[in-house]
Amino acid sequence: MTQGDAIRPFRVEVPEADLEDLRYRLSRTRWPDELPGVGWSYGVPLGYLRDLAEYWRTAYDWRACEARLNAYPQFTTTIDGANIHFYHLRSPQPDAMPLLLMHGWPGSVVEFLEVMGPLADPVAYGGQEKDAFHVVVPSMPGFGFSGPTTETGWHAWRIAEAYPLLMARLGYDRYGAHGTDWGSRIVRDMGFTDPEHIVALHTTLLRSLPTTEELDTLTDDERDRLGDFARFGNELNGYMKVQGTRPQTLAYALTDSPVGQLAWIVEKFKDWADAPNVPEDAVERDLILTNVMLYWLTGTANSSSRIYYEHAHWSGNDLPDPRLNWNTPRPSTVPTGVAVFPHELFRSVRRFCERSDNIVRWTDYDRGGHFSGLEVPDLLLEDLRDFFRMFR
Numbered sequence: 001m002t003q004g005d006a007i008r009p010f011r012v013e014v015p016e017a018d019l020e021d022l023r024y025r026l027s028r029t030r031w032p033d034e035l036p037g038v039g040w041s042y043g044v045p046l047g048y049l050r051d052l053a054e055y056w057r058t059a060y061d062w063r064a065c066e067a068r069l070n071a072y073p074q075f076t077t078t079i080d081g082a083n084i085h086f087y088h089l090r091s092p093q094p095d096a097m098p099l100l101l102m103h104g105w106p107g108s109v110v111e112f113l114e115v116m117g118p119l120a121d122p123v124a125y126g127g128q129e130k131d132a133f134h135v136v137v138p139s140m141p142g143f144g145f146s147g148p149t150t151e152t153g154w155h156a157w158r159i160a161e162a163y164p165l166l167m168a169r170l171g172y173d174r175y176g177a178h179g180t181d182w183g184s185r186i187v188r189d190m191g192f193t194d195p196e197h198i199v200a201l202h203t204t205l206l207r208s209l210p211t212t213e214e215l216d217t218l219t220d221d222e223r224d225r226l227g228d229f230a231r232f233g234n235e236l237n238g239y240m241k242v243q244g245t246r247p248q249t250l251a252y253a254l255t256d257s258p259v260g261q262l263a264w265i266v267e268k269f270k271d272w273a274d275a276p277n278v279p280e281d282a283v284e285r286d287l288i289l290t291n292v293m294l295y296w297l298t299g300t301a302n303s304s305s306r307i308y309y310e311h312a313h314w315s316g317n318d319l320p321d322p323r324l325n326w327n328t329p330r331p332s333t334v335p336t337g338v339a340v341f342p343h344e345l346f347r348s349v350r351r352f353c354e355r356s357d358n359i360v361r362w363t364d365y366d367r368g369g370h371f372s373g374l375e376v377p378d379l380l381l382e383d384l385r386d387f388f389r390m391f392r
Helices: 016-027 046-058 062-069 116-120 156-169 182-193 212-217 220-236 238-245 247-256 258-271 285-296 301-313 377-391
Strands: 008-010 074-079 082-089 097-102 133-138 175-179 198-203 335-340 358-364
Touching: 016 046, 016 258, 046 258, 046 285, 062 285, 074 156, 082 116, 082 156, 097 156, 097 182, 097 377, 116 133, 116 377, 133 156, 156 182, 175 182, 175 377, 182 198, 198 377, 238 247, 238 301, 247 258, 247 301, 258 285, 285 301, 335 377, 358 377
Parallel strands: 097 133, 097 175, 175 198, 198 335, 335 358
Antiparallel strands: 008 074, 074 082, 082 133
16 A cells, blocks of 8 residues: 555544634524515524524534544545545454445435444344444545545546545455435446446435336326426425536535524425424434534535536546436446435336336335435334345
């Protein structure tokens, strides 16, 4: 291993001055007005956000959450010029299967805090040693402690080229991968960037749309699922438009105002999670705030949002094959497992996905949403174990 390939131990150690600055900024928030009786329809309600911000300022215990983040071994390394932060939990079972877990936006490694331990050491959590994994959880380039990135071009395909280098650097030549949000796109791309080493993929978000001719054949359930796509396109994708076109302009507000950063993220925990009233219906308040803290403390609102810009402006002309597209994906032969949660951002339709993906396991659940690792860690853990048993 060369000096450039070095793996460096890492601990989260936030200066107290940064926490004092956060509390000061929260105390000086300039609040906007609000129309009466509009609830969440115009965005995050004023009363809800004021209460959450006050809890953040006066009651949230960062040091306790920091200790939890430091409970597992973490490291950094440099890949393709970028600093990559990652967790690496070697299982007590020496023949455990290596498993790469990937988050997206507006998530972070916090999404997997509930499942990392049980995956690596199932016996300690009442499971079976045959289900053990060596667990690798990177922060995406530009996100959290992997950020900010310092050059253009960090789109999903480039990340899908970087992560195999990380797994090789850790000594793994055969591994599985799981992804949600952008992670779902990246694990699929890794089936093309590293087909010799990746044995199976698992995701909670797989997209393939029907042809015009197929619209008349839809079942009621399929129409309901495709309605998720329509709602996303009509109502929920404003963040994508802004981050995909003018991320720098948005970044001034999110980097300067903790309440701005909080609102930008917490809205997604309401819209995308199994949260009928408030985000805390789905995810514990402290976990939401810890996820937000990884954006605030590292100043990565800008660099994390740039993946949308890079994706929107990447032609794929530098690849030997045509660009992999969400709507017309290139067929993948990698064995794929899909866990579909009812409040996911948009739910997949199996028969359309089977045109482009080698689906060997498909499970529909009756609870959970986009942040499955935080909302329903028991179901995600069960699905990962059941799926990867086929490939050990």
